[in-house]
Amino acid sequence: MSAVRTRFAPSPTGYMHIGGMRTALFSWLWARKHGGQFILRIDDTDQQRNREEALQPILRAFKWLGLNWDEGPEIGGPYAPYFQSQRSDKYKAAAARLLAEGRAYKDFETPEQTKADREAAEKEKRQYVSSRQSLALSPAEIADLEAQGQPYVVRLLVPRGEKVSIRDHIRGDVEWDCNLMPDPVIQRGDGSALYNFASVVDDVDLKITHVIRSEEHLTNTAIQMLVLQALGATPPEFAHIPYVAAPATTKKLSKRDIGKYRTNPQFKKLFEMADAVLPKIGRQVSEALNPVMVEYYEVMGFLPEAVLNALSRLGWSLDDKTENMSLDFVIENFTLDRVVKGPAGLDPDKLLAYQEYWMSQRSLDDKVAMCLPYLEQAHQIAAPATPEQREFVGRLITALGPRLKLLSDILGYEEYFVADEALTYDEKGFQKRVRDDTHAVPLLRDLIPVLQASPDFTAAGLDREIHAWIETKGLQMGNLVHALRLALTGKTAGPGLFECLELLGRERSIARIERAITRV
RNA sequence: GGCCCCAUCGUCUAGUGGCCUAGGACACAGGAUUUUCAGUCCUGUUACUGGGGUUCGAAUCCCCAUGGGGUCACCA
Numbered sequence: 001m002s003a004v005r006t007r008f009a010p011s012p013t014g015y016m017h018i019g020g021m022r023t024a025l026f027s028w029l030w031a032r033k034h035g036g037q038f039i040l041r042i043d044d045t046d047q048q049r050n051r052e053e054a055l056q057p058i059l060r061a062f063k064w065l066g067l068n069w070d071e072g073p074e075i076g077g078p079y080a081p082y083f084q085s086q087r088s089d090k091y092k093a094a095a096a097r098l099l100a101e102g103r104a105y106k107d108f109e110t111p112e113q114t115k116a117d118r119e120a121a122e123k124e125k126r127q128y129v130s131s132r133q134s135l136a137l138s139p140a141e142i143a144d145l146e147a148q149g150q151p152y153v154v155r156l157l158v159p160r161g162e163k164v165s166i167r168d169h170i171r172g173d174v175e176w177d178c179n180l181m182p183d184p185v186i187q188r189g190d191g192s193a194l195y196n197f198a199s200v201v202d203d204v205d206l207k208i209t210h211v212i213r214s215e216e217h218l219t220n221t222a223i224q225m226l227v228l229q230a231l232g233a234t235p236p237e238f239a240h241i242p243y244v245a246a247p248a249t250t251k252k253l254s255k256r257d258i259g260k261y262r263t264n265p266q267f268k269k270l271f272e273m274a275d276a277v278l279p280k281i282g283r284q285v286s287e288a289l290n291p292v293m294v295e296y297y298e299v300m301g302f303l304p305e306a307v308l309n310a311l312s313r314l315g316w317s318l319d320d321k322t323e324n325m326s327l328d329f330v331i332e333n334f335t336l337d338r339v340v341k342g343p344a345g346l347d348p349d350k351l352l353a354y355q356e357y358w359m360s361q362r363s364l365d366d367k368v369a370m371c372l373p374y375l376e377q378a379h380q381i382a383a384p385a386t387p388e389q390r391e392f393v394g395r396l397i398t399a400l401g402p403r404l405k406l407l408s409d410i411l412g413y414e415e416y417f418v419a420d421e422a423l424t425y426d427e428k429g430f431q432k433r434v435r436d437d438t439h440a441v442p443l444l445r446d447l448i449p450v451l452q453a454s455p456d457f458t459a460a461g462l463d464r465e466i467h468a469w470i471e472t473k474g475l476q477m478g479n480l481v482h483a484l485r486l487a488l489t490g491k492t493a494g495p496g497l498f499e500c501l502e503l504l505g506r507e508r509s510i511a512r513i514e515r516a517i518t519r520v
Numbered sequence: 521g522g523c524c525c526c527a528u529c530g531u532c533u534a535g536u537g538g539c540c541u542a543g544g545a546c547a548c549a550g551g552a553u554u555u556u557c558a559g560u561c562c563u564g565u566u567a568c569u570g571g572g573g574u575u576c577g578a579a580u581c582c583c584c585a586u587g588g589g590g591u592c593a594c595c596a
Binding site: 009010011013043044045107111114115118122125126127128151153171174175176177180181182184185187188189190192194195196198199214215216217218219220222240242243245247248249250251252265266310313314315316317319320321322323340341342343344345346347349350351352353354356360400401402403404405476477478480481482484485491492493494495496497498 | 521588
C-alpha cells in the first residue's frame, strides 16, 4: 500500500473547536503512526470573511499542541494550492468530465420548483428523489437554454437501483439505497463546487488514503462514494469517529450552546476558573474565548501535553488501565479499532487530573518560564522580569508544589508580589483567627524578636526555632499558625507556614506582622 | 418524518461467549498523615436500557422495543 496520507480540512471560522481538534488529532496520529503525511487543507469555498485572519487561530491551535502538518498553509507542498478557494478550476474540470461521460447532468429546474417538489413529497410522506426532467432535454434544447442564459446546476446522476456501501474502520459495513437519494448538486449555478464534490476531488487529487473525520459526515459518505465511483477513483479508507459531546451529555459540543454550558454542572468549573483568572490578564469568558475553543485552554494555562492526553483518551483507550500518556506514546500505540463508537463527553475534571499529572512532570525552569508571562500580563511583575524576580518566582513555585495546577494559578498568589502596606485580608478569617483569638496578638508580638534573632531565615531553621519557642510557652503550634498565616499572607490557606516566612524574608515578615497587629 | 449511527458506574472507559458475584481512571464519601490548603496513602458507594431468542453458558451473538444522536441545501 502507498504511504498513508490523512488530512484535516477545517473551514476558517476564526477559532479551533476542541472537538474538531480531537478529530484532527486522531487523523494526525494515524499518519504519524504509519510514517505518513498529515495534510491541512482549508475548506474556504464559503468566502465572505477575512480568510487569513479567520485561519490564524486554527493554525495556532495546531502549533500550540505541537501537531505539525506536512503540507498545507504556510508551508505549501507538492499538491498546492491547499485552499479550496484556489482550486476551483480543478472542480470545474472534474464536473465537465462527468458531464461529458453522462455521469452528471445539467439541471435547469429552478430552485423554487425543486423546493416545491421536495415539500410535496414530504407532505405525501414519500421519499423525495430528483425529477430528472432536464434529462429529457435534447442537446439542442440544452444548447438553446444555455444560449438564453438560463441558469443551471450540475447534478450527479445517482445510479438508481443500486446500493452504495463502505467498510468503515469504526462503523463496519454501512450501506445506503440509491433509490432513496436525490441527485446531489455538485456544481452551483455560479459554477462553484459544493462541499461533497470539492472534498472528494481534493481527496483524490491529494492522494488521501484515509479519511478520518467526525461521524456527522457518515451520511455524506454515500454521496461521496458515488462521486468517487463516477470519477473512477479508488476510494480512500474511511473512519468515522464519534463526535465530542458536551460534558455529561450525548449532544454534540457546540459553540452555539455556550450560554447553556455555563450552567452545566461539569462545565461550570471551567467557566468559574476563567472568571477568576481572565480579568486579571485583561480578558474574559465570551463568545470569543470559551471552553469550546482550544484557545481557552492555552490562555488558561493548561499544558499542551495535558490537553493532548485528555483528547487522546476521549473516545480512545489503550487498555483497561493506562491513563497518562505522552504524545509519542500515543503515536506508538494508536489504532483505529480501539476507537469507541459512542459519542464521548468532554470531562473537565478528568482534564484537570491530567493537567495535574503533567504539571508534576515539568521542571521548575519550565514552570517559571511559563508562569512569568501571566505575572507580567497581570502587572504583578514588570516585564521583563529581573533575575531576582525569576529566582523568587522559582522559590514560590517550589513552595506551591502541587497547588499550582494551571499555569494561571500563579495569579492566585498576589500576596507575594504586593507591597506590605497593600496586602489585603480575608476579613472573615482575620476576625476569627486574629481578632477573636485571645492568644493571637500577644503571640504575634512576642514572635517578632524571635524572628529578628533567627540566625538563618530558612523554612527548616524557623520550623525548629519556632516549634521550640512555642513549647517553652506551654502552647502548641495550632495556637500560632492561623493567626500568623493571616498576618503574613492575608489568607487562611496556602503553602507551609515556614515556607511563607522564608519566601517573604525577615523584614517583610516582621513588617506584615506589625501591620496585622495594628489593624486589630 | 425518511435514512444512517449509537447504547456498561455520575463521567471517560475495559470487556469481542465461560477468567465478570463486571476491571481501571476521574469525580464523590469516609479514614489516615498534616499548622491551613493542596498532595499522598487506605477504604467505600455506584453500571451491563428493556423484552424476547440462540447457547450447557451472554455485558458479549440475533431480533424487537425504548432511548439518545447524526443527517436529510445551489452550507461546510
